[in-house]
Amino acid sequence: MKGKKTLSSFAILWRWAEAYHSGFLSAVIFAILGVACGMVPYFCIGSIIRLLLNGEGIQYCLTWCTLAFAGYIGKIIFSTLSTAVSHTATFHTLRDIRKALLRKLSRVPMGTILDTPSGQYKTTIIDRVEGMEPTLAHLIPEMTSNLLVPIIVAIYIFVLDWRMGIASFVTTVIGLAIISKSTKTYAIRWEGAVKIGHSMANAIVEYIGGIQVVKAFSQSAGSYKRYADAVEDNANYYVDWMRDSQKYMCMWQSIIPSVLVVVLPIGLILWSNGSLLSVDFLTIVVLSLGLTGPVVSAMSFVDDLAVIGINVREISSIMDAPELIRPDQPVSFQNQEIILEHVTFFYNSKDEEVLHDINLRITPGTVTALVGPSGSGKSTIAKLIAGFWDITGGKITLGGVDLKKIPLDQLNQQIAYVSQDNYLFDRTVRENIRMGRLDATDEEVEFVAKVTGCDSFIQVLSQGYDTVCGGGGGHLSGGEKQRISIARAMLKNAPIVILDEATASIDPENEAVIQRAISALTKGKTLIVIAHRLSTIVDADNIVVIERGKIVDQGKQEELIENCPLYAQMWKAHLGTQDSR
Numbered sequence: 001m002k003g004k005k006t007l008s009s010f011a012i013l014w015r016w017a018e019a020y021h022s023g024f025l026s027a028v029i030f031a032i033l034g035v036a037c038g039m040v041p042y043f044c045i046g047s048i049i050r051l052l053l054n055g056e057g058i059q060y061c062l063t064w065c066t067l068a069f070a071g072y073i074g075k076i077i078f079s080t081l082s083t084a085v086s087h088t089a090t091f092h093t094l095r096d097i098r099k100a101l102l103r104k105l106s107r108v109p110m111g112t113i114l115d116t117p118s119g120q121y122k123t124t125i126i127d128r129v130e131g132m133e134p135t136l137a138h139l140i141p142e143m144t145s146n147l148l149v150p151i152i153v154a155i156y157i158f159v160l161d162w163r164m165g166i167a168s169f170v171t172t173v174i175g176l177a178i179i180s181k182s183t184k185t186y187a188i189r190w191e192g193a194v195k196i197g198h199s200m201a202n203a204i205v206e207y208i209g210g211i212q213v214v215k216a217f218s219q220s221a222g223s224y225k226r227y228a229d230a231v232e233d234n235a236n237y238y239v240d241w242m243r244d245s246q247k248y249m250c251m252w253q254s255i256i257p258s259v260l261v262v263v264l265p266i267g268l269i270l271w272s273n274g275s276l277l278s279v280d281f282l283t284i285v286v287l288s289l290g291l292t293g294p295v296v297s298a299m300s301f302v303d304d305l306a307v308i309g310i311n312v313r314e315i316s317s318i319m320d321a322p323e324l325i326r327p328d329q330p331v332s333f334q335n336q337e338i339i340l341e342h343v344t345f346f347y348n349s350k351d352e353e354v355l356h357d358i359n360l361r362i363t364p365g366t367v368t369a370l371v372g373p374s375g376s377g378k379s380t381i382a383k384l385i386a387g388f389w390d391i392t393g394g395k396i397t398l399g400g401v402d403l404k405k406i407p408l409d410q411l412n413q414q415i416a417y418v419s420q421d422n423y424l425f426d427r428t429v430r431e432n433i434r435m436g437r438l439d440a441t442d443e444e445v446e447f448v449a450k451v452t453g454c455d456s457f458i459q460v461l462s463q464g465y466d467t468v469c470g471g472g473g474g475h476l477s478g479g480e481k482q483r484i485s486i487a488r489a490m491l492k493n494a495p496i497v498i499l500d501e502a503t504a505s506i507d508p509e510n511e512a513v514i515q516r517a518i519s520a521l522t523k524g525k526t527l528i529v530i531a532h533r534l535s536t537i538v539d540a541d542n543i544v545v546i547e548r549g550k551i552v553d554q555g556k557q558e559e560l561i562e563n564c565p566l567y568a569q570m571w572k573a574h575l576g577t578q579d580s581r
């Protein structure tokens with residue numbers, strides 16, 4: 001069963017490496033030639049012994065010596081060629097797997113990505129893919145050749161004398177039996193190792209990611225304990241495993257090379273009773289000595305065989321993840337109207353529905369504000385309109401076309417989505433803004449930066465627009481990062497703009513400037529706004545009040561204050577905070 005699993009994992013891996021099969025096959029051929037050349041000196045020594053025992057001249061011996069030397073050189077040349085070719089094919093395969101994983105991630109729903117623990121994708125795309133290197137670059141050519149050539153030599157020994165053939169293989173067979181026993185639990189052990197590795201990675205990522213909280217709340221002792229325990233557990237796991245496997249490893253590594261322990265006494269008995277020629281005896285002794293090296297080398301790959309399954313399974317879990325199924329052909333829209341009809345939705349990670357029977361019509365060129373208590377479902381509605389997830393029930397249309405029938409790229413061109421935690425890349429400010437529209441000129445980038453209130457702080461940065469933002473925008477303040485994200489979204493110039501708490505981390509003075517800029521830049525566009533500060537949405541054409549996943553009312557500010565108790569209460573609370581400020 002375990003063998004079957006390894007084989008099927010290997011078949012999947014071989015399929016991923018399809019474009020480089022010829023490279024891998026050449027590597028195997030070179031490796032076989034290399035190991036075969038490595039055996040040549042042993043054959044030559046056998047022949048020299050034969051010549052000397054037959055009383056032939058030294059000149060023949062010299063020819064065999066030259067051949068032995070040529071074999072040795074051939075071994076170096078062919079094994080170097082095999083390594084070079086297999087590594088080239090391997091690194092190209094790993095590159096292709098990593099590219100395929102990223103392409104796949106762009107097609108899976110955002111929800112799948114958001115629900116995956118941080119660090120998991122990093123581990124799979126970097127560590128698991130890297131874990132294929134020994135399998136592809138070494139196991140395929142080296143294990144094949146190191147097993148094949150001894151088989152050919154064994155046949156030769158059997159032809160010389162079948163009894164000595166058996167004798168020269170006794171230690172190898174015992175060694176293989178011990179390896180097979182010791183590796184019975186390998187797959188389970190490796191799985192445990194991966195699990196404990198994940199726990200350690202999570203503890204480390206959590207400790208480092210939350211270091212500010214740890215320091216601010218003087219939690220270092222408790223948090224450090226979790227970190228230290230995870231590191232300790234990881235070390236103990238490997239020490240236990242090593243202790244268990246060490247005795248087997250020690251046994252097979254000492255038994256396989258001790259071939260002479262069997263070959264010598266049996267050979268001597270056969271030689272002394274006259275049933276084995278001296279020349280054959282000595283040749284077999286030399287060849288059996290040469291056999292053990294390749295067998296031991298081949299056995300050093302059993303660890304790699306055990307991890308193929310784990311690596312392939314983790315990579316496949318991304319490769320085979322369900323995708324958002326969308327057509328490739330662009331569609332044409334009647335207009336920019338967005339309609340939600342009886343929309344229901346639940347997150348995969350949650351059992352209960354978070355949106356219930358949502359009906360909403362968003363007229364092109366208007367401002368729609370989604371308001372409601374925390375957790376009521378505002379962001380979920382906005383993200384469903386942006387196509388982050390497939391809805392569970394009902395229908396969302398844009399310009400009369402079902403969202404599920406719009407190619408992802410086309411939908412993406414229609415909508416600019418700005419949330420509170422927009423990511424900035426470790427590139428220059430200019431490049432980060434230009435991600436909104438890659439063909440924008442420097443003037444266009446600087447224009448949106450000016451109107452969204454970024455220019456003033458960018459100008460005082462050490463390199464101005466060419467200042468690098470740091471990983472995740474770490475060199476900038478929360479408000480500065482937010483303003484750059486807004487500038488980036490405005491540069492995109494999409495007909496629909498969704499601002500999900502986009503101005504929440506901006507101070508009130510700058511917020512007023514940015515609100516004016518947003519109004520100017522989104523003139524004529526459809527704007528969907530989620531904001532906790534109600535003063536920013538009082539002029540909206542339609543304010544939609546959401547409570548516990550349902551629309552409870554909608555209309556203009558004055559209508560809602562009069563007719564919607566929840567909105568009136570929220571407005572009162574908002575005025576209260578304004579007063580106290």
Ligand SMILES: Nc1ncnc2c1ncn2[C@@H]1O[C@H](COP(=O)(O)OP(=O)(O)OP(=O)(O)O)[C@@H](O)[C@H]1O
Binds near residue numbers: 378379
């Ligand atoms: N990725 C997710 N996985 C599982 N549940 C989620 C996820 N995102 C949101 N939820 C849940 O869905 C419900 C609605 O959340 P949503 O973020 O849409 O509310 P919201 O009104 O935007 O809240 P807030 O004003 O606090 O941002 C909440 O119960 C929330 O816990």
